[in-house]
Amino acid sequence: MVNEQGENRRDFLMLATGAVGAVGVAGAAWPFIKSMSPSADVLAQATTEVDISTLSEGQMITVPWQGKPVFILHRTQAQIDEAVKDDGQAMRDPEKDGDRIQKPEWLVVLALCTHLGCVPQPIGTGEYGGFLCPCHGTHYDTSGRIRKGPAPKNLPVPHYEFKDDSTLVIGKAIA
Amino acid sequence: MFKNIMAWVDERLPVSDLIKSQLTEYPAPKNLNYWWNFGSLALLVLVIQLATGIFLVMHYKPDAALAFDSVEHIMRDVNFGWLLRYMHANGASFFFIAVYIHILRGMYYGSYRKPREILWWFGIVIFFLLMGTAFMGYVLPWGQMSYWGAAVITNLMSAVPVVGEDLVIWVWGGFSVGDPTLNRFFSLHYLMPFLVTGMVVLHLWALHAVHSNNPDGIDLEKKDTIPFHPYYTVKDLYGVGVFLLIYCFFVFFAPNAFLEPDNYIEANPMQTPAHIVPEWYFLPFYAILRSIDFLGTFSKLAGVIAMIGSIAILFVLPFLDRSPARSFRYRPISKVLFWIFFVDCVILGWVGYNPSDAVVLGGIPIVYVGRAASAVYFGYFVLIWIITAFGIEKPKPQPKSL
Numbered sequence: 001m002v003n004e005q006g007e008n009r010r011d012f013l014m015l016a017t018g019a020v021g022a023v024g025v026a027g028a029a030w031p032f033i034k035s036m037s038p039s040a041d042v043l044a045q046a047t048t049e050v051d052i053s054t055l056s057e058g059q060m061i062t063v064p065w066q067g068k069p070v071f072i073l074h075r076t077q078a079q080i081d082e083a084v085k086d087d088g089q090a091m092r093d094p095e096k097d098g099d100r101i102q103k104p105e106w107l108v109v110l111a112l113c114t115h116l117g118c119v120p121q122p123i124g125t126g127e128y129g130g131f132l133c134p135c136h137g138t139h140y141d142t143s144g145r146i147r148k149g150p151a152p153k154n155l156p157v158p159h160y161e162f163k164d165d166s167t168l169v170i171g172k173a174i175a
Numbered sequence: 176m177f178k179n180i181m182a183w184v185d186e187r188l189p190v191s192d193l194i195k196s197q198l199t200e201y202p203a204p205k206n207l208n209y210w211w212n213f214g215s216l217a218l219l220v221l222v223i224q225l226a227t228g229i230f231l232v233m234h235y236k237p238d239a240a241l242a243f244d245s246v247e248h249i250m251r252d253v254n255f256g257w258l259l260r261y262m263h264a265n266g267a268s269f270f271f272i273a274v275y276i277h278i279l280r281g282m283y284y285g286s287y288r289k290p291r292e293i294l295w296w297f298g299i300v301i302f303f304l305l306m307g308t309a310f311m312g313y314v315l316p317w318g319q320m321s322y323w324g325a326a327v328i329t330n331l332m333s334a335v336p337v338v339g340e341d342l343v344i345w346v347w348g349g350f351s352v353g354d355p356t357l358n359r360f361f362s363l364h365y366l367m368p369f370l371v372t373g374m375v376v377l378h379l380w381a382l383h384a385v386h387s388n389n390p391d392g393i394d395l396e397k398k399d400t401i402p403f404h405p406y407y408t409v410k411d412l413y414g415v416g417v418f419l420l421i422y423c424f425f426v427f428f429a430p431n432a433f434l435e436p437d438n439y440i441e442a443n444p445m446q447t448p449a450h451i452v453p454e455w456y457f458l459p460f461y462a463i464l465r466s467i468d469f470l471g472t473f474s475k476l477a478g479v480i481a482m483i484g485s486i487a488i489l490f491v492l493p494f495l496d497r498s499p500a501r502s503f504r505y506r507p508i509s510k511v512l513f514w515i516f517f518v519d520c521v522i523l524g525w526v527g528y529n530p531s532d533a534v535v536l537g538g539i540p541i542v543y544v545g546r547a548a549s550a551v552y553f554g555y556f557v558l559i560w561i562i563t564a565f566g567i568e569k570p571k572p573q574p575k576s577l
Contacts, residue, residue, distance in 0.1 A: 033345075036359065042349045048560075060470075062445055066350035069445045092471060115475065116325065117330035120448040135327065136450050136465060137532035150465075152472040 015019050046171045052106070053166030060123050062111060067168045069119050070158060071113040071131070072168065075142065080104050082129055083143035093154045097143040100157050108170065109144035115151035131155070196216040197383055202400035204389035205408050210284075213277040213389070213415035218375065218414055220270040225368055227263040229469040236316065237361035240356035242317035243441040261430040267309050268433040269422050271456035282492070283513055285501030286388040292493040294381035299489050303375045304455070308367040311360040313454060318438030323451045325352045332465075334476040338373070350446060371420060391574060392502025448555075452529050458527030459520050460485055463552065465531050466545035473527055479551065488556050495560040500570035508568040511560060522548045 002008045035149040050064040054071060055061060075083075083097040101107060111119050111131075118135035125133035128141035128152060138149030145154040160170045185191050234253050236245040249256035278298070281287055289296035314325045331348055333339040349357030395475040425432055433455060437448045453461050460482050467478040472537065503510045526545040533541040 036348055036355075037345050037354065038347075038349050042353075044357065064445060067353050067444060068351045115328040115330075118327065118451065134447060135451050135531070136468075137530075144365065150468040150474055152475055 028119070034060045046048075046173055047049050047171045049163070050170065051166055052168050058107070062119075062122075065158065067113070069095070070170055071107070071109050071111045071120075071123075071144075071155075073107040073123055075105050075107050079123075079129060080143040083141060083145075086143075086147075088144075092146050092152065095143075095145060095154055097145075100154070102160075102162065106168075107142070107144060108157060108168070109155040110158050111155070113138055113151055114146065115149070115155040115157065153174060180262065182403060188293040190548035199402065202386070202397070203403045204387055204395055204402045204577075205399055205406075205489040206389050207387065207484075208390050209414065210276065210280040210390075212411060212418075213273045213280060213523070215411040216414060217270065217273040217277055220266055220273055221368070221375065223262060224266045224270065225372075227259045228365075228368065231259050231263055234367065235361075237315065239317060239357050239359050242315060243340075244355060246316045253521070254529050258426070261426050261507060265422065265425045265430060265433060267454070269418075269427075270305065271309070273418075274305065275456070276488075278302065279517065281346070282516075283503050284388055284390055284500075285392045285496070285503065287489075288388075288501045289493065290385045290498060291381075291388060294339045294378065294385060294510060295373055296490060297381055299486070301371055301378060304367055304371050304374060304544045307455065308364060308371065311367070311458070314357065314360045315364060317357060317442045319442055320438040320451070321433045321446055322352060322442035322444065323454055326445060327451060329356070331475075331479050331482075334479045336476070342433060351446070361485075366448065388501065390502060391577070392500060393461065393573055393576070396410070396576050401559040404528040422444070422525065424473060424576060452528060455524065455528075458525075459523035459526075459552075462523040462545050463549045465527070466542060466549040468542060469546075476505065486550075488491075488553070491554065492559075495556055496563055498563040500509050500573055502573075505571040505573050506568055507571070508562050512555055512558055512562075515551065517557070519548050519551045523552060540555065 018104050022033050045066060047118055048063060048070075050061075050063050050072060053075070055072065055074040057074050058069060058076045059077075062069045062071055064070075073079075080097075085100075087096045088153065098104075099157050100109075111121055112132040113135065115133065115136055115138055118164040120126075120131035120133040120138070120140060123129075123131060123142070126139035127143075128139060130139065133149065133151065136150050138151040139147050140151075140155055141147050142165070143154075144157070146152070159172045160168055212446055231249065234245065234249045234256060236242055246260070249260050251257075253259075268407060281295065281298070310324070312326060314321045329343055329352060332346060333343045335342055344350065346352065346356070348359060373543065386395075435452060440448075452458075463485050464478045464482040467475050467481050470477050496504055500506055504514055523542070526541055529535070529541050531542060535541050537543060
């Protein structure tokens with residue numbers, strides 16, 4: 001029983017068995033691979049509540065959220081003006097200041113440099129009045145936008161909401 | 176008595192034959208110089224690392240809350256814990272010293288050339304495994320440099336297009352470097368030395384299949400070889416003595432010379448050290464990574480590719496080099512290029528050690544030095560190909576035999 005390509009029944013059975021075997025191995029490997037993904041207890045720590053009533057103008061705090069630092073900056077009018085004034089400037093990752101905030105006086109950004117994940121230094125350390133990442137010299141402005149240095153993107157704005165005037169909730173609960 | 180036992184064993188498993196053919200009477204070139212000692216020295220350090228590592232694990236705790244203190248416990252409370260740890264930490268550095276000299280020796284004497292390509296490739300795989308093992312081992316003490324080194328290096332994976340961000344979360348087992356990361360790095364740091372050991376067996380198998388290269392890079396006749404024992408067992412042991420002398424000097428008198436003071440501060444995810452610097456053996460590659468910063472959003476991926484490529488390019492070196500002579504002894508242009516390459520690696524290391532915004536030599540931003548040195552690094556491989564593929568280099572006459 002050989003067809004015109006010189007293949008017989010046994011060749012087909014070998015191929016089919018091999019394919020089923022490969023799918024089986026891939027299926028068996030999945031639990032091992034998936035076991036390395038974030039576990040349920042890690043996912044459970046998805047949100048952080050912060051009391052911001054004590055932060056006066058110009059003050060900044062760093063809070064942990066999902067094991068990562070988040071900057072919460074109570075911006076001064078000068079800092080807001082500087083961010084808005086630069087909206088039209090050429091930037092690597094163009095974004096308007098207004099699109100990065102919910103209330104102009106509150107800047108909430110993930111404090112991890114988009115280059116290689118270092119924590120930038122506090123407000124006022126970089127050029128443009130913003131944050132300087134000490135690792136490879138990235139400068140972020142008062143809106144957390146990349147203005148100079150190797151980072152590819154602006155400091156990300158995490159999901160957050162104002163529960164009331166004095167409480168900020170960072171993150172979204174994961175079911 | 177012993178003879179009888181061996182005869183009994185040999186009848187069932189030919190151990191004596193193997194020892195005779197692969198060790199005691201294994202034919203080795205009679206002209207090997209001291210640069211040929213570093214293979215056996217690397218093996219010695221591997222054994223030291225395995226032995227000290229297995230005993231350190233008896234006292235270490237791979238838990239983000241306990242790891243740092245357990246290392247201090249090893250240093251202060253465990254009997255000879257300080258010795259085990261200093262041997263292990265300095266052993267890593269000396270492993271790379273031995274391996275770098277071993278690789279450069281292979282490059283200078285053309286040991287990667289036909290018929291030794293597979294032998295060379297196994298060596299590169301060992302080198303990659305070694306870098307992974309060293310990186311994950313450095314994370315285990317959970318100091319500031321451990322943590323932030325891990326953060327910087329794992330973040331490199333986010334440069335992978337499309338799946339990068341998910342890949343990093345999978346590697347971390349969380350949303351940042353944390354306890355799950357430490358646990359899996361511990362597991363892999365224990366696993367990988369055994370993979371290295373397995374690769375070393377393959378490396379030696381490939382070596383014994385094609386036999387050693389030699390400083391003249393020529394194919395040898397039977398009369399040019401001597402039995403490995405006692406000639407090279409003695410010579411290797413002499414090398415071991417010298418090597419251990421230097422190693423012990425560091426272990427006992429300058430145990431922290433290769434370590435960063437910042438790693439004696441416990442890991443703090445909320446604060447980056449002012450200047451993150453990798454271990455010295457990664458510095459040249461780190462410099463290449465940072466030198467690609469002029470491609471906008473593509474910089475990160477390009478930097479990662481360049482860094483991996485700087486080692487992976489060694490895989491194709493056997494095909495780039497087309498010279499009729501193996502050894503650079505008989506290749507005047509290649510010899511000059513080799514030493515430029517060597518100095519360039521040192522310069523890259525120095526660039527990698529400095530902060531990225533440093534200004535050197537009276538006004539030159541160091542990133543320019545890094546870019547130039549990276550170009551020279553890759554230029555070596557291009558030039559070796561050009562001068563050999565187009566017959567630009569005329570090798571000096573080589574001897575037919577020794």
